[in-house]
Amino acid sequence: MDASSAAELGELVRNWRRRRKLSQLELASRAEVSARHLSFIENGRAKPSRDLVLRLSEHLEVPVRQRNTLLVAAGYAPQYEESPLGTPRLSAVKSSIDRLLRAHEPYPALVFNVHETVVAMNDAARRLMAGASPELLTPPINLMRLALHPQGLSQYVVNKAEMRAQMLARLHRQMVNSGSEKLMKLYDEVANYPHVPGPEGNGGGGEEVLSCLIVHKHNTELRLFSTVTTFGAATDITVAELSLEMFHPADARTADALKAAAVQDMSAQMPAPIGV
Template sequence: MTTTISTVGPVGELLRDWRRRRAMSQLDLSIEAGVSARHLSFVETGRSRPSPELILRLAEHLDVPLAERNTMLLAAGYAPAYPGRELGDPELAPVRVAIRQILDGHHPYPALLVDQHWHLVDANPAIALLTAAVAPHLLAPPINVLRLSLHPDGMAPRILNLPEWRAHLLHRLRQQAATTNDPALHELHEELRGYPGGEGHAAPVSDVASRVVIPLRYRHDGQVLSFFSTTTLFGMPLDVTVAGLAVEAFFPADPATTERLHALA
């Protein structure tokens, strides 16, 4: 579970690429990181070899993903600073326990765990409400939850406000791809953008939540379930795998959905 940028070269070039991606000048970054602009210029042009501490300090101010910080260190001839353990690794047991508590504690409302490429890692039983009528080929591992949502054989035919929900997911994915410059996310965005469902307008809704956040209005067994979602990330991660994990939790957006979910549970 690692992220790679499109070009791998000398560490100075990598730092310059990320600085430009963040729309920062050399002066801006030098002030933020507490290093002279002259020294930063020498690092970017390869005239000076940065220490691992300087690489990590610059990467921190550039908000570079952990996996790419490792790439920078390797490009400069240093060992990676951040491990990339499998989620089943014994050292990540506390992380797994925390995730399980979040997923189980959210029941009877749907919640799922995804990696940085939106592949399903884990979920609570309530997620079956959203996947019950999905085509089997979309449920074959690795399951991509964005593809599951927007594919014509997935959830899309039962999403009553599909144009609105689709635009929300594509915007979020586009921002994530731009922030990380992850080729896999760019490719996924292009794929999903080609799916139908962007035409038309969502039917108006009157619940309070829909005036605050974009709801997911989903038809299930002849009834309409209305949700809003939240995203939970791990604070200050030092592991590449953990840094890419997110819990997507769905909450009822109206009393009818609350009653229906508790009745089904």
């Protein structure tokens, strides 16, 4: 480990510590190392063991992709592989995703990665996205661009300002937590989209316990809330960066409209009967 690598590692550790708003003493205590040794690491004067790099990464909540960067800077081999979702190695993960997407029909569900790129979706999600600009629906689909662009889903959203604020807040959290320059550029792009605030509706006030996305689709006003699921203790970068977002009907009218849209879509896809 040469001086430049030691300095790079030290700067990386220091930047992550500051991003997590921890003092050297707090991080040292959590990682069970002396504050003096941690100070030497951050100043490029000491080389940590592989185990210590991983412990520091764990307590700093460094994403697995960036943990590899820390390991390499310290002179060690990367620990986490990155496998395409379609490879046999991830067949169990892909099967689980496909099963969850199908099971959630007729309600929308989709899977996206750390850069907000959609990697899978069910038919209900496709129906919800219908009407957006074809350019925004051309793979790879970026969820933030699709949601916030004036020609995207925002044109159907009733509570536009509320939805926009929530999406930008989510993207900002991911940007800060990951330290990704790609997300920083995405945030700058979508935050500067022109937007015209529409009627707010009631996205989460009154007797509701969850903030809802209110969107005019399927000839009615749909009220949806969502849950986001991630894979626990993932040791593959691809899996660690995946999130499954499932939209749920907030009232009976929304549930009925989504069920009816699914039936109508299925009927449209059925071949016409052969005349006798």
